[in-house]
Amino acid sequence: MRRWKGVRRRKRLQHIMDRFLSSSVNRIDAKGRVSVPAPFRAVVQKRGYCELYALRGLDTPAMDVGGLDLLDRYEQRIAQEDPFQRTADDMSFFCHGDGTFLKLDQDGRIVMTDFIREHTGITQEAAFVGRGQFFQIWEPGRLAEHGAKVRERLLKLRQAATGASARPSTGGDAP
Amino acid sequence: MRRWKGVRRRKRLQHIMDRFLSSSVNRIDAKGRVSVPAPFRAVVQKRGYCELYALRGLDTPAMDVGGLDLLDRYEQRIAQEDPFQRTADDMSFFCHGDGTFLKLDQDGRIVMTDFIREHTGITQEAAFVGRGQFFQIWEPGRLAEHGAKVRERLLKLRQAATGASARPSTGGDAP
């Protein structure tokens, strides 16, 4: 891929291009580079991000990636705290110390630095997961693991709700 | 690195270079020198700091490094303490008496003095941690330890806030 071609096509698809959706796994090459999925790049471009801000997940071995507004939001949040209390310090330590900028090269790739690998466990492949306003980068195996847990939690939640409202079936098969 | 090359490149990236962000570990050589990470040097240059001021962290085994505005920040912090208590005086002594200037050599390195080593426990490697308006220097092991504690506190904070309403989001899952 070269130099953001395909704008014409994307124009037509804009209505579905303003959120990060779906997921895919890409290979990391010998130089440590990996392509950001084209649909994600389209969102990035549409939102006008020239740089990406990536943050180590607080309780997951994943990177949360978004635009600079993501960082702005954190900083605004910190500004609400008493700057000399520990909480403000903790928050800054987290969003500044555990955050980094990702630069997209001309081919739409980013480099998997040690900073990212250490936290995610990524080695050869990277899974990109759309999360609406942002997206995540996972080590594929850990993503699967995490996905299973999430499903389980949701299932339990639904079962609890179903039982409470005495409704036998919202339908296991029904979408 | 020699003589602040790469200015041309940095020009293009300036818009994202106004904060100290991310973290990395560098080796200390036989002469006690260690490279300040290039992105940090770019910020230093952009902010026009001709000299760096390093203070011992008040409650961490780390050095806080920044421009003179960092000193203002410390003084505000101290001003919050009751001047009749020992604390304020101790703090003042601590940061004024124990602060030091760091000189960047032509290659962008600083010297890890005993002054720094004593407070941080640094021996062979130094971890640089961006904190937005300033950055910190840690002994890598202690940094990891401290990072774990911070994450734990933030996680608790988030869990406390979750369910209440739209959360301020210190969280990994919902920026």
Added chain:
DNA sequence: TTGACGCCCATAGAACCCCATGTTATCCCA
């Protein structure tokens, strides 16, 4: 002297730019 510190140089590896290729998805026209 000796050791701390300034200045300079050298180099391996990382990061970045540009181009190439195989594969798949899409489009257009017969």
Added chain:
DNA sequence: TGGGATAACATGGGGTTCTATGGGCGTCAA
């Protein structure tokens, strides 16, 4: 409607620049 032309994509690699890091040599002061 089928099949070839076309576009887009993920991936690979070459070459250049930048960075971290090691070391040499003078100066200045204890």
